[in-house]
Ligand code: HEC
């Protein structure tokens with residue numbers, strides 16, 4: 001090794017050590033601020049945030065086990081892990097958030113879900129629960145109980161061109177519920193959603209409602225074509241931020257909704273099994289206790305989601321990544337994917353209070369146009385509105401989850417396709433991307449992949 005290279009690598013080591021020590025939490029590449037970790041392998045979404053107390057680390061481990069383990073039908077000897085079903089979509093949290101990352105999207109061959117859910121409403125009563133099938137279609141059931149449906153998902157292709165003439169192909173889904181187990185579904189509105197990666201949940205939870213509300217511009221007074229609305233929740237009056245339509249405000253609520261709706265496990269907030277009146281007469285309800293997951297376990301799982309660290313940006317100083325960042329800014333992406341937010345002082349975890357971090361989201365709902373619309377109201381969010389998803393960790397999805405499918409229903413086969421689907425309030429941004437010369441497009445995608 002030459003003296004020059006030796007000196008250079010010694011300098012690199014020194015920088016590495018400084019970053020590892022968390023010296024510069026305000027550097028742009030420290031996406032989670034104080035909750036950032038230097039990791040880029042398959043465990044990139046699974047680490048606790050640095051500097052947790054021993055007690056907090058213990059709670060993290062307990063929550064981790066509850067998150068990963070398969071729950072089973074009651075009664076079972078698996079102490080404290082029974083109560084699954086009778087109807088459910090998956091038997092563990094990690095089934096839909098593999099390695100704390102994204103669920104496997106539909107594969108387009110009609111096979112059962114492995115990481116996604118399908119919400120349902122009667123066509124005539126937008127946003128309401130289906131009288132027979134409830135709010136969510138369950139394609140799994142305990143022995144002796146019929147699953148609600150099999151959801152068939154087939155790809156439909158569309159084609160377009162960049163301004164420079166380069167052709168592209170997009171894929172979206174055609175969703176067909178088959179083999180209904182409890183009578184005809186009738187005309188319905190369906191919303192297919194993939195489980196997102198969970199990093200940085202505690203930071204998003206700790207953003208004050210007022211910080212989110214300050215970015216709203218429902219009448220588009222600044223004339224940038226982008227309005228943005230907070231999802232004010234009917235219950236509790238809080239501002240929602242979790243889920244593809246920001247329909248939950250806190251991790252405790254999100255976790256209990258997941259146990260209840262995705263796994264058929266009752267909790268303090270949802271003490272009854274999710275069965276409609278027309279089902280409860282005919283469906284056996286094996287009970288794993290009342291509730292099946294108690295407040296203590298709920299708090300451990302919520303703590304786990306709250307303390308998952310955010311991986312640092314890779315190679316923020318790479319010239320192409322730096323160019324891509326400029327292109328991202330010029331195309332107006334940052335109007336919604338806001339580069340920097342600050343948390344308030346309400347988090348139960350001290351490190352997450354008053355933190356500056358870089359999630360690339362405004363946590364607001366935006367009209368994303370007809371192409372992305374699911375046509376189904378969810379609380380106050382319309383069938384065309386989606387919450388800007390955070391972009392941190394997005395470039396590590398292929399490493400952690402072995403696929404590169406993006407957007408709420410996993411239709412985009414690459415980051416490029418995800419950008420090309422943008423419409424509505426993001427139409428100008430999307431058009432700016434389409435108008436870029438190829439090199440600039442590549443740079444922008446390299447920037448996204450570095451997050
Ligand atoms: C059947 C699949 C499935 C299962 C099982 C599941 N989830 Fe989810 N999870 C999702 C989907 C889909 C979303 C987005 C929901 C929405 O858009 O409303 C989500 C959203 C979340 C979020 C919000 C993330 C964000 O930033 O928006 C958290 C936290 C979460 N889940 C935790 C859990 C926990 C904890 C469990 C186990 C108790 C669990 N999930 C079980 C599919 C699942």
Ligand code: HEC
Nearest residue numbers: 331333336366372386387388389406407408418425426429
């Ligand atoms: C008007 C607000 C808005 C603008 C402007 C915007 N986005 Fe988005 N972006 C969203 C929303 C909302 C979604 C989620 C849409 C969905 O899943 O259906 C999204 C999704 C994404 C995703 C996929 C995220 C995931 O988790 O799957 C990527 C990547 C992305 N945007 C990049 C960009 C880039 C690059 C630009 C600029 C060219 C941009 N966005 C401009 C609001 C916006």
